[in-house]
Amino acid sequence: MSVETQKETLGFQTEVKQLLHLMIHSLYSNKEIFLRELISNASDATDKLRFEALAKPELLEGGADLKIRVSFDKEAKTVTIEDNGIGMSREDAITHLGTIAKSGTSEFMKNLTGDQKKDSHLIGQFGVGFYSAFIVADKVEVFSRRAGLPAAEGVHWSSRGEGEFEVATIDKAERGSRIVLHLKEGEAEFADGWRLRNVIKKYSDHIALPIELPKEATGEEEAPAELEWETVNRASALWTRPRTEIKDEEYQEFYKHVGHDFENPLSWSHNKVEGKLEYTSLLYVPGRAPFDLYQREAPRGLKLYVQRVFIMDQADEFLPLYLRFIKGVVDSNDLSLNVSREILQKDPVIDSMKSALTKRSLDMIEKLAKNEPEQYKAFWKNFGQVLKEGPAEDFANKEKIAGLLRFASTAEGEGEQVVSLADYIGRMKDGQDKIYYLTGESYAQVKNSPHLEVFRKKGIEVLLLTDRIDEWLMSYLTEFDGKSFIDVARGDLDLGKLDSEEDKKAQEEVAKAKEGLTERLKAALGEHVAEVRVSHRLTDSPAILAIGEQDLGLQMRQILEASGQKVPESKPIFEFNPSHPLIERLDAEADEDRFGDLTHILFDQAALAAGDSLKDPAAYVQRLNKLLVELSA
Ligand code: ADP
Ligand code: MG
Numbered sequence: 001m002s003v004e005t006q007k008e009t010l011g012f013q014t015e016v017k018q019l020l021h022l023m024i025h026s027l028y029s030n031k032e033i034f035l036r037e038l039i040s041n042a043s044d045a046t047d048k049l050r051f052e053a054l055a056k057p058e059l060l061e062g063g064a065d066l067k068i069r070v071s072f073d074k075e076a077k078t079v080t081i082e083d084n085g086i087g088m089s090r091e092d093a094i095t096h097l098g099t100i101a102k103s104g105t106s107e108f109m110k111n112l113t114g115d116q117k118k119d120s121h122l123i124g125q126f127g128v129g130f131y132s133a134f135i136v137a138d139k140v141e142v143f144s145r146r147a148g149l150p151a152a153e154g155v156h157w158s159s160r161g162e163g164e165f166e167v168a169t170i171d172k173a174e175r176g177s178r179i180v181l182h183l184k185e186g187e188a189e190f191a192d193g194w195r196l197r198n199v200i201k202k203y204s205d206h207i208a209l210p211i212e213l214p215k216e217a218t219g220e221e222e223a224p225a226e227l228e229w230e231t232v233n234r235a236s237a238l239w240t241r242p243r244t245e246i247k248d249e250e251y252q253e254f255y256k257h258v259g260h261d262f263e264n265p266l267s268w269s270h271n272k273v274e275g276k277l278e279y280t281s282l283l284y285v286p287g288r289a290p291f292d293l294y295q296r297e298a299p300r301g302l303k304l305y306v307q308r309v310f311i312m313d314q315a316d317e318f319l320p321l322y323l324r325f326i327k328g329v330v331d332s333n334d335l336s337l338n339v340s341r342e343i344l345q346k347d348p349v350i351d352s353m354k355s356a357l358t359k360r361s362l363d364m365i366e367k368l369a370k371n372e373p374e375q376y377k378a379f380w381k382n383f384g385q386v387l388k389e390g391p392a393e394d395f396a397n398k399e400k401i402a403g404l405l406r407f408a409s410t411a412e413g414e415g416e417q418v419v420s421l422a423d424y425i426g427r428m429k430d431g432q433d434k435i436y437y438l439t440g441e442s443y444a445q446v447k448n449s450p451h452l453e454v455f456r457k458k459g460i461e462v463l464l465l466t467d468r469i470d471e472w473l474m475s476y477l478t479e480f481d482g483k484s485f486i487d488v489a490r491g492d493l494d495l496g497k498l499d500s501e502e503d504k505k506a507q508e509e510v511a512k513a514k515e516g517l518t519e520r521l522k523a524a525l526g527e528h529v530a531e532v533r534v535s536h537r538l539t540d541s542p543a544i545l546a547i548g549e550q551d552l553g554l555q556m557r558q559i560l561e562a563s564g565q566k567v568p569e570s571k572p573i574f575e576f577n578p579s580h581p582l583i584e585r586l587d588a589e590a591d592e593d594r595f596g597d598l599t600h601i602l603f604d605q606a607a608l609a610a611g612d613s614l615k616d617p618a619a620y621v622q623r624l625n626k627l628l629v630e631l632s633a
Helices: 016-028 031-055 090-096 106-109 116-120 132-136 193-204 248-259 340-347 348-371 371-387 393-402 421-426 450-458 471-477 500-514 517-529 554-562 581-587 594-609 617-632
Strands: 005-011 068-073 078-083 137-145 154-159 164-170 175-182 213-216 230-231 269-275 279-285 303-306 310-317 327-333 434-438 464-465 482-487 530-536 543-546 573-576
Touching: 016 106, 016 116, 016 132, 031 068, 031 078, 031 132, 031 175, 031 193, 031 248, 068 193, 090 137, 090 154, 090 164, 193 213, 193 248, 213 248, 213 303, 248 269, 248 279, 248 327, 269 348, 279 340, 279 348, 310 340, 327 348, 348 371, 348 393, 393 421, 421 434, 434 450, 434 471, 450 543, 464 471, 471 554, 500 517, 517 530, 517 573, 517 581, 517 594, 543 594, 554 581, 573 594, 581 594, 594 617
Parallel strands: 068 213, 303 327, 434 464, 434 482, 530 573
Antiparallel strands: 005 164, 068 078, 078 175, 137 154, 137 175, 154 164, 213 230, 269 279, 279 327, 303 310, 543 573
16 A cells, blocks of 8 residues: 555534434444445446546546446455546545535434434435445545546545544555445454345346456365456346336335435336437335425436436436426436536427426326325325425426325314315215315314304315415416315305205395394494405304405415515405304394494404404403403493
8 A cells, every 4th residue: 555645634524423323323223235325326436437538538547347346355354345436536535425515414413312213214314325334334444536636646534433534645546436344343244255245136236337246266276366356236227127127126226326315215117218209217206205305405306317328416307396306317318428407408308308207207106196095195294295386386287286185174084184186076065066175274273163164064075274385386276177176265155056045045135134233343343354244154153254355365474474575465354143142142232332342352253263363462352351341240
């Protein structure tokens, strides 16, 4: 080994220390995955080299025979993974192996409780990677040189995984990286050809370039002068093989490599398209949402290959934003090898690929919903909120996306989002031609809303929408399967054929009979309301506030206000239940002052029941106390 110069000791970023600790403890039962991760990195490194060499062939330094070699030393208890990929400069090693660049990492790490059991599931949202080497090694050394740098600019990185690492500049003749793991006491099992071969076959068979192990000596022939190597994996790009020949486990392991995930995907879709456009895609639905799903700068998109040559990670031009959780590869025969992000954004070929891949993704999700309802529940928990962005972003697929949505409802699920629109339509009453829904802050709040009274009485299901995005979603979702959506808290509720002619006649008569009371209420509430009318929505409550047909709902109003926007003032409609004893009592009240107080109390209570806050809570309390005093006098 050569001389080391410019040696320095540096501390890991805090997040790395936390991750290391978490990983070593939570992945111990699955420790062999370290090899998969290091091979995955070596494969990425050769992909990057091949790509950069398209423009700068001199990077190959005469050697285009890309491969990964795994060797071991039983005595020294080491395992070595070596690649001739892009390699790392000293600066690369310091940043890539000393920090985590993902945005939102430190917030994510704040979720750690210190309780290993509780924390261990968090690692699934984060992914592992290089640091998994420390599960089995108490010292890790990296010898690397970036392709294109002079031999004297190699780097030696080493660490015991305990808070700091050392870097030094070394001479390294060959480009690429060599990772040496000094196995912990008790992990010597990995310094063994059979063990390594099995782990490679199990997790890394799909890696597209050869992974070589030293050929086992049989003991019969003379020991060769030089080590002989043999390829242990299949060494062909998985997506180029016919579907029928690929086992589920292979698809799953390949996912972990491209998805930088360590859990299995929920499903996948592998397709070869021929004709005007030629490309192969392999798309996956992950099993779990990454911690940074809602981070703007979080990595997303597919891994792009052109004729088997890796071009870029995170090509996000192939899928809409609401499908940003989909992972996988797309390998095109039509794009040119020097395609860039700028070109991708303008190329009409990309548009048609995008719409086809969007459709494939939706089909895959639809299939999951149909065939694996339990899995679909997990999918919905992880990605439902993101899918809800779909109808606004993707007009063409609105109906298809709507079919994938799941809602809480008055009919089943106790607040769980399990009801599809097809379920709902299947349960519609005779004469019902609308899909009814109510939005609000929480299930607990909406499930007892007075707005539901008439629906409960008539046995009509209402969808209960309480996610922050819901009201916005519903402003884009107006119809499904030819049936329009009706917000039950909005406008003058018309139940259509669900109300019989007699019902309607009776309603008109009551409205007429209560014209006097209506006028009195209107006078008492004055500018607080847009309108006062007899309600058909109520059975148990005395009064309710409805939102005007064109007005913003409460949820949107609160979101806009919270973001500091000026929201146009809109007044509610006060509806009263003429057969409620309180209203009857009110009707009989001769004292106009008392009538006014009672009316305002009813109005404020209706606002509270709708989940709104009172404009003048002190006045409400005052009026209520006045009444209480009178009562107890
Ligand atoms: P990820 O692979 O998800 O980026 P890792 O923790 O596995 O995360 O690796 C961190 C980074 O270290 C890689 O992104 C890469 O920049 C660098 N790296 C790791 N292994 C190698 C290697 N064999 N050759 C070159 N760079 C590497
Ligand atoms: Mg990695």
